[in-house]
Amino acid sequence: MNVLTGIYLPEAGRIKIWGEPVQLRSPKDAIERGIGMVHQEFKLVQTHTVTENIVLGLGSGLARVGEEEARDKVAELSERYGLAVDPAAYIWQLSIGEQQRVEILKSLYRGARILLLDEPTAVLTPQEAEDLFTTLRSMREQGHSIVFISHKLDEVMAISDRVTVLRGGKNVGTLMVRDTNPQALSNLMVGREIKFETFPKPEKRGAAVLEVKGVSALNDRGLPGLTGLSFEVAAGEILGFAGVAGNGQEELAQVITGLRGVTAGSLIVDGRDMTHAKAREFILNGVSYVPADRHGVAVVGDMSLTNNSVLRRYREKKFARGPFLDFSVAADYAKRLIEEYNILTPSPETAVRSLSGGNLQKAILAREMTTRHKLLVVMSATRGLDVGATEFVRQTLNEHRHEGAAIVLISEDLEELRSLSDRIAVLFHGEIMGIVDAATAEIESLGLMMAGAKQAEVTG
Amino acid sequence: MEVDLGVLVVAILQAAVRSGTPILFVCIGEIYAERSGVLNVGLEGMMLVGAIAGFTAGFTVGNPVVGVIVAAAAGAAFSLIHAFVTITLRADQIVSGLTLTILGTGISGFFGKAMIGQVGPGFDKFAVPGLAKIPVLGTVFFQQDAMVYLSYVVVPIAWWVMYKTHLGLAIRSVGESPATADSLGVSVTRIRYGCVLFGGAMAGVGGAYLSLAYTTMWIEQMSGGRGWITLALVIFAGWNPARAALGAYLFGGADALQLRIQAVGLDIPTYFLMMLPYVLTITILVLASRASLRRRLGAPAALGIPYAREER
Numbered sequence: 001m002n003v004l005t006g007i008y009l010p011e012a013g014r015i016k017i018w019g020e021p022v023q024l025r026s027p028k029d030a031i032e033r034g035i036g037m038v039h040q041e042f043k044l045v046q047t048h049t050v051t052e053n054i055v056l057g058l059g060s061g062l063a064r065v066g067e068e069e070a071r072d073k074v075a076e077l078s079e080r081y082g083l084a085v086d087p088a089a090y091i092w093q094l095s096i097g098e099q100q101r102v103e104i105l106k107s108l109y110r111g112a113r114i115l116l117l118d119e120p121t122a123v124l125t126p127q128e129a130e131d132l133f134t135t136l137r138s139m140r141e142q143g144h145s146i147v148f149i150s151h152k153l154d155e156v157m158a159i160s161d162r163v164t165v166l167r168g169g170k171n172v173g174t175l176m177v178r179d180t181n182p183q184a185l186s187n188l189m190v191g192r193e194i195k196f197e198t199f200p201k202p203e204k205r206g207a208a209v210l211e212v213k214g215v216s217a218l219n220d221r222g223l224p225g226l227t228g229l230s231f232e233v234a235a236g237e238i239l240g241f242a243g244v245a246g247n248g249q250e251e252l253a254q255v256i257t258g259l260r261g262v263t264a265g266s267l268i269v270d271g272r273d274m275t276h277a278k279a280r281e282f283i284l285n286g287v288s289y290v291p292a293d294r295h296g297v298a299v300v301g302d303m304s305l306t307n308n309s310v311l312r313r314y315r316e317k318k319f320a321r322g323p324f325l326d327f328s329v330a331a332d333y334a335k336r337l338i339e340e341y342n343i344l345t346p347s348p349e350t351a352v353r354s355l356s357g358g359n360l361q362k363a364i365l366a367r368e369m370t371t372r373h374k375l376l377v378v379m380s381a382t383r384g385l386d387v388g389a390t391e392f393v394r395q396t397l398n399e400h401r402h403e404g405a406a407i408v409l410i411s412e413d414l415e416e417l418r419s420l421s422d423r424i425a426v427l428f429h430g431e432i433m434g435i436v437d438a439a440t441a442e443i444e445s446l447g448l449m450m451a452g453a454k455q456a457e458v459t460g
Numbered sequence: 461m462e463v464d465l466g467v468l469v470v471a472i473l474q475a476a477v478r479s480g481t482p483i484l485f486v487c488i489g490e491i492y493a494e495r496s497g498v499l500n501v502g503l504e505g506m507m508l509v510g511a512i513a514g515f516t517a518g519f520t521v522g523n524p525v526v527g528v529i530v531a532a533a534a535g536a537a538f539s540l541i542h543a544f545v546t547i548t549l550r551a552d553q554i555v556s557g558l559t560l561t562i563l564g565t566g567i568s569g570f571f572g573k574a575m576i577g578q579v580g581p582g583f584d585k586f587a588v589p590g591l592a593k594i595p596v597l598g599t600v601f602f603q604q605d606a607m608v609y610l611s612y613v614v615v616p617i618a619w620w621v622m623y624k625t626h627l628g629l630a631i632r633s634v635g636e637s638p639a640t641a642d643s644l645g646v647s648v649t650r651i652r653y654g655c656v657l658f659g660g661a662m663a664g665v666g667g668a669y670l671s672l673a674y675t676t677m678w679i680e681q682m683s684g685g686r687g688w689i690t691l692a693l694v695i696f697a698g699w700n701p702a703r704a705a706l707g708a709y710l711f712g713g714a715d716a717l718q719l720r721i722q723a724v725g726l727d728i729p730t731y732f733l734m735m736l737p738y739v740l741t742i743t744i745l746v747l748a749s750r751a752s753l754r755r756r757l758g759a760p761a762a763l764g765i766p767y768a769r770e771e772r
Binding site for chain 1 (some may be wrong): 499621624625626627628629630634636637639640641643644645646758761
């Protein structure tokens, strides 16, 4: 993708467009060759109109923008490809689906003949995705080439003519869609028959560690983010939380780690009422937290690994020399974590900002797991990690469960939830739709609950 | 003694335009810089550099027009420091801007020593034929000096370029979302350099107005805080060159008013009156420091943030 759009330069091999060998040195080169790219994260100026975004960079100097004429051309393009969007609207007024259409229009306006789409449906509602497919089909009819990158097999089957499976940066097979089926594709993707791995679970559960009763909380905009949540997590149990992103996951994690106040209900951790306790009291009471936002929340990016690893514990006597921090003890501690968790870093003094995603996550786990904890709150722990690091994180969580920790696992990865959790709760609009046994849970019923159906409606 | 109120009001309004003009020039320049995402709080320093450079050149050659051109060049050259430090080196914009103010005050004071007490050539008032005869407005707007008339041309052009041309679109995009502009082949660095230098040039012209039109002499630190007032004015104008004119005359009016009230001899202590423009400045800055309000006023989203490709 980055090679085709001129962001990375290929080290070997050749690229031909329309039979002609080309060298793409910059995004501009790619645009000139007729390659358009729709990234996952849109590149749009929020405060400008649709038309302004589309014509940006196409003229120079004191040439008039000529918004009226441009607007007509945009309207004509959106008519032709079924990309309904108001050319005079401001980007901030548009839904995500409409913003994506603007991105596509931007490419078409520049005369793109080849369109690259990176996980285009990840941010869309099912209806919007259907509209997108209609547009893509109409583009195909009109002679455009489309590269559709997705990990959703049903979409690939629905929209493509041919499919190429990539694994570890290698082409492991190109097939005609009509000659294949989802099972065959998924086998190619993983390189073996998919084995649905379930971690062994302890025989019996311990006492309840976290008891949440009727908890409500506000979100960042001051609106109800969580409404009347009640659940328990026992020692040696992993309670998974499933749900589409933005349905209260962040707020839930913050509430049970003391980072967000509650407006109703009560929180009991290990028998102590912690309803209005501060984050520090949660830490002292044995609550660890692995947040989803690794760079923003979990670590201080510009500080060294050593400093980050003692962030939770710097107040402890062990790290103190009188009123000062004992940096030699801290450095030894960091070295120990690096070894135990096999963190790849040039040195303990390296700023954590420069660690790779997997190693950063290992460092965060190392910090959070090494203290004695009763409750561990983990959010999106394996997102963006490679296979090895993912496996490591899951193993670590499993070990801690067996050592008697209660774990709240918040994730958008249903497979992960099913393989690790004892029970799975489903969040929708800040409410729990139901809590099901992970061993017997069906993907379909989880999916229905994620879309807002109550458990009773699903099973009954 | 009977004071003719009508005459007084017209005189105050005419003076308001005069006092507003220097900050209007500076404001237009700063709007461009901030729209591209670079805050330059060194306006005070750049104005002083423009004022002394313009005065010296005008005095030496005997022609105020040469003075204005030199002042613009000096302001632009001086702002190059800010551009290099904040755009290329990506250093803190506030710190760099403050340095410019301190440096500009020092440099202008040093080179100005020789000019103290000299009276240079200046722009005289002249009435625009025809237009000056319009009642009230004619006196207020068209019995002024050439630099005021220049500002009447600069403001609409600045507005037109900002909102109607590709250059303006590129500038606004760079200040809102540099990554987007970059992905479409707009050079963030070039746009920002251009805008900062333009801002410097305009601050230089604003400074020259003080030493070549408002007065025809050099007085140390003669900008008298107008650079700071302009920073508030940019916010007041909502980063829009057309509204900057309105704001500039309002601030100019506050200035003119206090002088007249002193002259009329009302029983208000002078110090309170002299505070007027500054009180207005502080009020606007306090109100505008609320983030939500800033957004609504249209502050560029990337204002004050250095741009680096693919930064995590």
